[in-house]
Amino acid sequence: MFALAKASPHVVLFQRPSNYEWISVTARDFADDVVETAKGLISLGVEPGDRVVLLSGTRYEWNLLAFAIWSVGAVLVPVYPSSSHSQVQWVVEDSGAVLALTETREHTETLEHLVLQEDGTPALASSPSQLRRVLEINSSAVQTLKFEGRQIEAEDVYERIERITHDSLASINYTSGTTGNPKGCMLTHRNWIFEVRALLADGMGHLGHPGTRVVTYLPLAHVLAHAVSLTLIVSGVTQSHWGDTKTLTTALERFRPHLVLGVPRVFEKVRNAAYNKAADDSKVKGALFRQAEATAIEYSKALDTEEGPSRALKLRRQLFDKLVYSKLRAALGGQVEQAITGGSAMSADLAHFFRGLGVPVYEGYGLTETTAACAVGFEDQRIGSVGQPLNGYGARINEDGEICIRGGGLFTGYWNNEEATKQELVDGWFTTGDLGEISESGHITITGRSKDLIVTAGGKNISPGPMENILREHPLISQALVVGDGKPFPAALIALDDDELTRYKLDRNIPASRSVADMATDSALRGEIQDAINMANSTVSKAESIKKFWILDRDLSEEDNELTPTMKVKRNVVFNRFADEIAKIYER
Numbered sequence: 001m002f003a004l005a006k007a008s009p010h011v012v013l014f015q016r017p018s019n020y021e022w023i024s025v026t027a028r029d030f031a032d033d034v035v036e037t038a039k040g041l042i043s044l045g046v047e048p049g050d051r052v053v054l055l056s057g058t059r060y061e062w063n064l065l066a067f068a069i070w071s072v073g074a075v076l077v078p079v080y081p082s083s084s085h086s087q088v089q090w091v092v093e094d095s096g097a098v099l100a101l102t103e104t105r106e107h108t109e110t111l112e113h114l115v116l117q118e119d120g121t122p123a124l125a126s127s128p129s130q131l132r133r134v135l136e137i138n139s140s141a142v143q144t145l146k147f148e149g150r151q152i153e154a155e156d157v158y159e160r161i162e163r164i165t166h167d168s169l170a171s172i173n174y175t176s177g178t179t180g181n182p183k184g185c186m187l188t189h190r191n192w193i194f195e196v197r198a199l200l201a202d203g204m205g206h207l208g209h210p211g212t213r214v215v216t217y218l219p220l221a222h223v224l225a226h227a228v229s230l231t232l233i234v235s236g237v238t239q240s241h242w243g244d245t246k247t248l249t250t251a252l253e254r255f256r257p258h259l260v261l262g263v264p265r266v267f268e269k270v271r272n273a274a275y276n277k278a279a280d281d282s283k284v285k286g287a288l289f290r291q292a293e294a295t296a297i298e299y300s301k302a303l304d305t306e307e308g309p310s311r312a313l314k315l316r317r318q319l320f321d322k323l324v325y326s327k328l329r330a331a332l333g334g335q336v337e338q339a340i341t342g343g344s345a346m347s348a349d350l351a352h353f354f355r356g357l358g359v360p361v362y363e364g365y366g367l368t369e370t371t372a373a374c375a376v377g378f379e380d381q382r383i384g385s386v387g388q389p390l391n392g393y394g395a396r397i398n399e400d401g402e403i404c405i406r407g408g409g410l411f412t413g414y415w416n417n418e419e420a421t422k423q424e425l426v427d428g429w430f431t432t433g434d435l436g437e438i439s440e441s442g443h444i445t446i447t448g449r450s451k452d453l454i455v456t457a458g459g460k461n462i463s464p465g466p467m468e469n470i471l472r473e474h475p476l477i478s479q480a481l482v483v484g485d486g487k488p489f490p491a492a493l494i495a496l497d498d499d500e501l502t503r504y505k506l507d508r509n510i511p512a513s514r515s516v517a518d519m520a521t522d523s524a525l526r527g528e529i530q531d532a533i534n535m536a537n538s539t540v541s542k543a544e545s546i547k548k549f550w551i552l553d554r555d556l557s558e559e560d561n562e563l564t565p566t567m568k569v570k571r572n573v574v575f576n577r578f579a580d581e582i583a584k585i586y587e588r
Helices: 002-007 027-043 060-071 085-095 105-112 141-148 154-163 189-204 223-235 245-255 264-281 283-303 311-331 348-357 418-424 464-472 498-507 523-537 571-577 579-587
Strands: 012-018 021-026 051-055 075-079 099-102 133-136 169-175 183-188 213-216 238-241 259-262 338-341 361-367 372-376 393-397 402-407 429-438 444-449 477-483 491-496 548-551
Touching: 002 027, 012 027, 012 060, 021 027, 027 060, 027 141, 027 154, 051 060, 051 085, 051 105, 060 075, 060 141, 060 154, 060 223, 060 238, 075 085, 085 105, 085 169, 085 183, 099 105, 105 133, 133 141, 169 189, 183 189, 189 223, 189 372, 213 223, 213 245, 213 259, 223 238, 223 259, 223 361, 223 372, 238 245, 245 264, 245 311, 259 264, 264 283, 264 311, 264 338, 264 348, 283 311, 283 348, 311 348, 348 361, 372 393, 393 429, 418 429, 464 477, 464 523, 477 571, 491 498, 491 579, 523 548, 548 579, 571 579
Parallel strands: 012 238, 051 075, 051 099, 075 169, 099 133, 213 238, 259 338, 338 361, 491 548
Antiparallel strands: 012 021, 169 183, 361 372, 393 402, 402 429, 429 444, 477 491
């Protein structure tokens, strides 16, 4: 970034809001801003290797503070702004962060009880927190840092930068495990620059230059969003931050981006909004959209055949391009040349739809442990596959059918967790826990997960175990399974305890003969289950919260091959057996 500022000082890196208008931030402006902010961190006593928590939504200050943290040799610890109190507390305590930079008053209040008192002990006596101070962006955190660092020389910052090596720890990114507390992935500066170069070498290179525009709206605490943002900064691309996804179309129409980074749910919303608008106008327009959608899918699929699209299909697509597709592209800003999706699987028909209308969406694959994307289908796109390994990454399938990854983007281990590191990193290969296949051409296809981690259509990783344990604590609940893999939101299948249900009926003078299926609609019973759901939801972020539940008509049993002898749920068996019930959750 500093090299770019020196070589091309007038390149516009950001458009940011200021006094009710948007102003340009050049590479030189940003570099100066970073140094002034970094001086404040030095004045606060932040030393190389110290961990600094950044708890904020997507905005200009996120990138500014992240670079300032790195510039003083400190370690960035990003936290999702939607994280629950307990999640934030775990990250602060486990990382040993000495400073926290928050966005809102609510975030600040979450952390205040962890700040050290004058005698050096946390306000919360039982906490091992090392947090010395919290600064809030909405309460002039950046201005405060610049003011407090006014006596520090810029050379002090540059000296810190010179001492940073490729192997210096850059960030600790916490990711949900299948059980227990989140694990902190240690990512070095080498990991991050390796990922940036891999993305530029394998697909983003033709867009990675000044003049390209991108709207950055995904949470920058997400490793993929941060990796792409860094790639844009290094390339001199202009970014506009937009934190409100509900008004994303406004931002796309305003800034007319050339690249859109999203998760499947974003592209689903674009498609659904277009259809709903057409259908609301008239039945004829709704039917027309359906025909246009079918044509786009048919056209895209024909591209994968030796014959290619027929002349008639090309003419039909040309007609719908004027009537429908052009309007959809306009809703994306009208200039999109490329779209990337990750986080969870995108349905094949949706991918074909976008490719057919002229906006190819390239599906990628990666984890926090691989510093975001390790495979993307940029070249030789095959819908249904996540593409080939990016430049410098390698992939293989182990004897258990799991995908293993190696390369310069591979994390160095889990913070404060040597046991987990030894289990996951073997001979330079990371075992992802995802089941898959690799074709002769090197294309990777994900077939399932050996771990129970759920990834919603919005790209949110959810570990169901802790929530399920809380739900099972309720007397009426025998078994609970969180569902939502590839779906818009998490939901739950609830199996009731037969004995407790009998007691419940007796206490309320409900006939013993009334079936569970009948009881499933009882408002009082559903209220009891909802209380348990609320309890579980209080331990996670809003995105991870269970939105709906379905009461099964019977309990699970070992006899029906749904439980192991040790009473563990066979998730795949249950999900297959109750597939119709799961489908009904998302129909309503």
